[in-house]
Amino acid sequence: MSTSFRFDPAELPPAAEELRQEVRAFLRQEAEAGTYSPHDGKGGFSREFSRKVGARGWIGMTWPKKYGGHERSQLERYVVTEELLAAHAPTRAHSTADRQSGPVILRYGQEEVRQRILPRIAAGELCFCIGLSEPNSGSDVFAASTRATKTDGGWLVNGRKIWTSNAHQADYMIALLRTSPPTKENRRHGLTQFLVEMKTPGITTRPIINLVGGHDFNEVVFDDAFLPDSHLIGEVDMAWKQATDELAYERSGPDRWIETLAALTELVRVAGEEPSERMAEGIGRQIAHLATLRRMSLSVAGMLQAGKTPAVEAAVVKDLGTNFEQALPDKVRLLAPPPSDAQPDANDDRFEEALRYTTLIAPKLTIQGGTREVLRGIIARGLGLR
Amino acid sequence: MSDNIDNIIVDTATRIFQDLCEPATINNAETGVWPKALWDALEESGLPLAWVPEALGGPGATMADGFAVLRAAGRFAVPAPLAETLMAGWLLARAGITAPAGAMTLAPVHADGHITLDREGRLSGRARRVPFARNAGHFAVLVRRGGVPAVALVADAGVAVSHQQSLSGEPRDTVSFDGVVPETVAPVELDEDVIQRLGAAVRSQQMAGALEKILEQSVQWALDRSQFGRPIAKFQAVQHNLAALAGEVAAAGAAADLAAEACTGTEIGTAEIAIAKVRAGEAAGSGAAIAHQVHGAMGFTYEHTLHHATRRLWAWREEFGNEAVWATRLGRMVAERGADQLWPFITEAS
Numbered sequence: 001m002s003t004s005f006r007f008d009p010a011e012l013p014p015a016a017e018e019l020r021q022e023v024r025a026f027l028r029q030e031a032e033a034g035t036y037s038p039h040d041g042k043g044g045f046s047r048e049f050s051r052k053v054g055a056r057g058w059i060g061m062t063w064p065k066k067y068g069g070h071e072r073s074q075l076e077r078y079v080v081t082e083e084l085l086a087a088h089a090p091t092r093a094h095s096t097a098d099r100q101s102g103p104v105i106l107r108y109g110q111e112e113v114r115q116r117i118l119p120r121i122a123a124g125e126l127c128f129c130i131g132l133s134e135p136n137s138g139s140d141v142f143a144a145s146t147r148a149t150k151t152d153g154g155w156l157v158n159g160r161k162i163w164t165s166n167a168h169q170a171d172y173m174i175a176l177l178r179t180s181p182p183t184k185e186n187r188r189h190g191l192t193q194f195l196v197e198m199k200t201p202g203i204t205t206r207p208i209i210n211l212v213g214g215h216d217f218n219e220v221v222f223d224d225a226f227l228p229d230s231h232l233i234g235e236v237d238m239a240w241k242q243a244t245d246e247l248a249y250e251r252s253g254p255d256r257w258i259e260t261l262a263a264l265t266e267l268v269r270v271a272g273e274e275p276s277e278r279m280a281e282g283i284g285r286q287i288a289h290l291a292t293l294r295r296m297s298l299s300v301a302g303m304l305q306a307g308k309t310p311a312v313e314a315a316v317v318k319d320l321g322t323n324f325e326q327a328l329p330d331k332v333r334l335l336a337p338p339p340s341d342a343q344p345d346a347n348d349d350r351f352e353e354a355l356r357y358t359t360l361i362a363p364k365l366t367i368q369g370g371t372r373e374v375l376r377g378i379i380a381r382g383l384g385l386r
Numbered sequence: 387m388s389d390n391i392d393n394i395i396v397d398t399a400t401r402i403f404q405d406l407c408e409p410a411t412i413n414n415a416e417t418g419v420w421p422k423a424l425w426d427a428l429e430e431s432g433l434p435l436a437w438v439p440e441a442l443g444g445p446g447a448t449m450a451d452g453f454a455v456l457r458a459a460g461r462f463a464v465p466a467p468l469a470e471t472l473m474a475g476w477l478l479a480r481a482g483i484t485a486p487a488g489a490m491t492l493a494p495v496h497a498d499g500h501i502t503l504d505r506e507g508r509l510s511g512r513a514r515r516v517p518f519a520r521n522a523g524h525f526a527v528l529v530r531r532g533g534v535p536a537v538a539l540v541a542d543a544g545v546a547v548s549h550q551q552s553l554s555g556e557p558r559d560t561v562s563f564d565g566v567v568p569e570t571v572a573p574v575e576l577d578e579d580v581i582q583r584l585g586a587a588v589r590s591q592q593m594a595g596a597l598e599k600i601l602e603q604s605v606q607w608a609l610d611r612s613q614f615g616r617p618i619a620k621f622q623a624v625q626h627n628l629a630a631l632a633g634e635v636a637a638a639g640a641a642a643d644l645a646a647e648a649c650t651g652t653e654i655g656t657a658e659i660a661i662a663k664v665r666a667g668e669a670a671g672s673g674a675a676i677a678h679q680v681h682g683a684m685g686f687t688y689e690h691t692l693h694h695a696t697r698r699l700w701a702w703r704e705e706f707g708n709e710a711v712w713a714t715r716l717g718r719m720v721a722e723r724g725a726d727q728l729w730p731f732i733t734e735a736s
Binding site: 006009087261268272273291292293294296320373383385 | 597598601602605608609619620622624625626628629630632633635636637639640641643644647660661662664665668709710712713714715716717718719720721722724725728729731732733735736
């Protein structure tokens with residue numbers, strides 16, 4: 001009997017390595033053109049950049065061509081994703097749509113919506129947000145209470161969503177809405193996924209500023225907002241069946257261990273070619289974790305390629321990855337040269353900013369997209385303990 | 387390791403371990419009782435010489451096969467020089483020397499090891515903490531002859547061995563080669579640290595196997611042991627600890643595989659091995675701690691078998707360079723290439 005989870009190696013085909021070089025060349029080009037700053041370390045929001053990425057065929061890569069996709073492999077998609085993320089390129093305008101919303105529509109959306117929406121996502125024209133959390137339901141996703149009530153030709157939505165990243169910039173939301181009460185047999189029954197156009201009358205978005213001083217989160221209030229019948233995704237009351245696939249997509253990628261990488265990169269830059277033994281050891285420790293995580297992410301991509309739904313393996317990578325990226329700024333801090341009265345150069349400034357930013361965002365990393373506690377519960381179930 | 391690898395070799399090894407590597411065998415080995423039935427079965431299967439190519443009279447199995455066997459050996463806490471004989475066979479083969487039958491080990495195992503061969507063909511030098519030296523019929527020794535590296539096949543007769551043990555109760559002896567004449571010597575084109583690198587890859591694999599074992603044991607323990615009216619597996623604190631352990635086990639396995647892939651008949655990849663030894667070494671420590679915590683007092687007894695794995699984890703993580711040594715080396719490699727090459731380094735080395 002084996003309790004251990006397998007992360008078999010995924011071999012990248014030559015086409016994928018060529019693609020990697022293409023993406024790197026594209027990024028160099030864009031950096032030179034000043035479209036984005038490779039040393040920013042934060043990855044931002046840029047519709048223009050997303051359109052360029054879409055024009056290169058790097059959004060919706062695995063989707064059918066008839067919906068604007070490119071029918072490329074999961075491994076090729078993985079390569080593009082990791083290169084863009086490692087460069088901290090501004091992918092926020094399209095990443096959610098590419099990673100989650102698009103696949104959900106592809107799998108469960110109605111044909112009219114697929115044809116209308118998916119090609120535009122692939123072109124980098126559409127930004128999506130995810131309407132899941134509410135003031136009274138975060139980790140307990142299926143306790144959501146924002147209601148969708150059946151009416152003529154559609155549904156009326158009332159309630160509120162919170163912590164909705166990018167809602168203020170999104171064109172659409174995939175929302176989890178209550179269409180029926182839960183049953184005794186299944187407390188997850190009664191929730192339905194819908195496509196929501198953010199410009200719909202009755203939808204108000206209010207910013208929630210985070211402790212970094214940034215505007216990412218929002219509260220979205222629904223007051224008799226109308227959704228047409230065509231915006232129903234999947235079956236009424238059955239969202240709980242549709243959720244599992246999403247987890248493998250959402251939880252396994254490099255975005256779950258790369259968000260604080262800039263702190264390490266900039267440390268290496270200020271360390272110079274011959275760092276002290278202590279600094280070298282500290283850097284090496286983190287590199288060992290990073291390389292292992294990358295290998296595991298790649299392995300999960302390989303499993304997706306093979307048509308599996310490695311939900312537990314994805315949770316393992318996400319737990320390991322987010323714990324690593326959360327701890328990284330503090331480890332880097334203790335390896336950094338001490339503060340000095342000497343005049344800082346550009347590298348020093350960049351390091352200081354990278355450390356500042358990554359330290360401030362660290363707490364959210366084991367909360368967003370599934371808390372550490374929820375992930376460990378999933379893993380425990382996978383071990384047969386629950 | 388992938389399902390696609392020839393499993394017959396691993397199956398053979400696993401069956402031998404299952405049949406002949408029982409807790410009593412392991413405990414007896416700690417008191418100096420040679421596990422004869424186990425070793426004889428291994429020799430008969432050809433496994434200890436798996437890395438010796440057919441051209442030199444060996445089974446000529448792949449490096450991957452050997453590493454898969456070592457993973458299983460780690461899982462079963464095999465108290466015999468299987469890993470060491472495999473490595474010795476590899477080293478001898480690199481020098482074109484036919485491997486003898488019987489248990490072998492290699493020397494020196496420390497980074498500052500220094501065994502020399504003089505013009506009269508006599509060795510001088512000492513190696514400490516040589517695994518299973520007292521059980522070895524032969525030693526594969528990396529020597530310097532006139533400043534040039536060579537491999538010497540040394541029979542045990544005339545070699546002075548003084549006994550010490552590792553944390554896991556296995557032999558880690560001091561060997562004096564002074565005045566000894568090897569059976570064979572041949573030059574070899576290998577870096578001085580080749581034993582460190584190969585050894586690190588091997589120990590990473592063994593640790594990955596031992597970690598799989600303690601995860602299995604810990605999950606089963608949590609399901610079987612009841613307190614407060616229910617299995618302790620039902621407590622969230624225990625579930626989360628085991629989830630964390632599962633993560634460490636998975637990471638160690640992935641890292642060990644990475645190192646194994648970087649070892650071919652001729653090449654031993656440094657970056658991959660450094661990554662593996664650091665990551666698996668860390669997992670060994672954190673994993674053993676969780677396993678013991680879950681097992682409570684029972685797991686702290688000699689009678690319970692948990693210590694067969696955990697003591698080996700504590701011993702193996704220190705051998706052929708611990709996490710600090712390999713992390714420093716890895717950090718230097720990355721710093722030398724520069725910050726803009728950090729990401730390319732990751733994609734190349736993983």
